[in-house]
Amino acid sequence: METNAHVELTSAEISNLWTSYVQGTMMICGLRYFLAKVEDPEISGVLGYALDKVFSSLLEEEHLPSPQTWDHTVMDSIVYTFSDKLMMFHITALIASGIGQHGIAMSDSPRRDLGLHYLRLAGEIAKYSEYRANILIDKGWLEQPSIGVDRKTLARKKD
Structure with a gap:
């Protein structure tokens, strides 16, 4: 079997590339919108992250259309509509969704x-997510989630 042979994408792979591309462009659009509105320079640096265009190029290589980007819908208003905290939490949701989609797509494709x-x-997104989480913690916007019970400590307390 030839390793360099061209292998057509499966319908699941096309669907996952499409979904990953849409999620990526949605995140870029959200970042651009929030970046124009954010007041805190530290948050502005976090939101300046740019995503790779790998999915659109993979679709183009297969002569498949890429979804339309939404960059043109970002208004140039500088009215501060949302708090920096709310914008960071929206980006957090997009990040979690993106990482989850990448995991699903990876498990759905036999192509290396x-x-x-x-x-x-x-x-890359996980590194960005960690950086963002540290800022949320530093600003007191992110609390420690509930953790499992320390059974060893509980056992010692009974003695």
Whole structure:
């Protein structure tokens, strides 16, 4: 079997590329909108993150259309409609959704090249997510989630 042979994308792979591209463009659109509205320079640096265009190029290589981007819908108003805290939490939701989609897409494709793209991008997004989480913690906007019970400590207290 030839390893360099061209392999057509499956319908599931096309669907996942499409979905990943739409989620990526939605995140870019949200980041651009929020970036124009944010007041805190530290938050502005976090929102300046740009995503890879790998999904559109993979669709183009297969002569498949890419979804339309929504960049043109971002208004140039500088009215501060949302708080910096709310904008950061919206970006958090988009990040979680993107990482989840990459995991689904990776598990749905037998192609190693697609898996590597998804893995690389999920790693980049996870690094960005950690940086963003640290800012949320520093600002007191993110509390420690509930954690499991420390059974060893509980056992010692009974003695």
